[in-house]
Amino acid sequence: MSSPILLAVEDLTVSFDGFKAVDGLSLYLERNEVRVVIGPNGAGKTTLLDLICGKTRATDGSIKFKDQELTKMAEHQIVHKGVGRKFQTPSIYENLTVAQNLELSYPAGRTVFGSLFFRRTAAIQKRVQEIAEEIYLDEDLDKSAGLLSHGQKQWLEIGMLLIQDPELLMLDEPVAGMSVVERERTAALLRKISNNRSVLVIEHDMDFVKDIAHKVTVLHQGKLLAEGKMEDVQKNERVIEVYLGH
């Protein structure tokens, strides 16, 4: 049987000119877990995701994904291992349709960029349809992505990651700027996604966090301040002092 731990971060540190944005952090993420990382501005949340996806190099410590060390790998290799990352601003192709955006993200899609319109195989179309249903965009497949609402654009980008079937999906503030209804649908989407993959989310919206988190990790000044179920973390006096009380 495979280990329940999908991602093991141990003693991770990154120092920018002597300033430790992430400082001796350890964190273990299980398969099918939704983990939310919270903490005040500058706590090191985004830097943690940057380290895991290879955008930033660690100064010290280790990041193991399925027992393989990621800290020395290039970003594209990490993607290939099964780690998907969504940044705060959606990076979709606004002048292509929803379907085309998804097709381009299909694992073989980029290599057929030039001949995209001739290579819509049945397998790709089926997968695009499945993903579009999952992200609530199956009725908008032929719509230009630029015409979608802000929330729909966020879902499309999640779909563009899902079509690559990552085992770990990382999202930076996925519901920022979304309406209440869009937030609820995003929570349902993330719960569904985690049936067969792990999700690591940075979020400031506490109602949303309560809705999705199996466990919460609180960072403060690059270090682990608290970790556990949201109901317990909420009662932690230090967490209230540095973050939730504000």
Ligand SMILES: Nc1ncnc2c1ncn2[C@@H]1O[C@H](COP(=O)(O)OP(=O)(O)OP(=O)(O)O)[C@@H](O)[C@H]1O
């Ligand atoms: N490349 C870099 N060079 C120098 N300092 C950096 C770099 N990247 C991040 N930092 C610093 O590290 C600290 C942590 O930043 P980070 O963006 O990870 O915080 P955060 O918890 O995501 O905050 P927010 O909630 O505001 O997004 C900040 O003080 C930031 O200025």
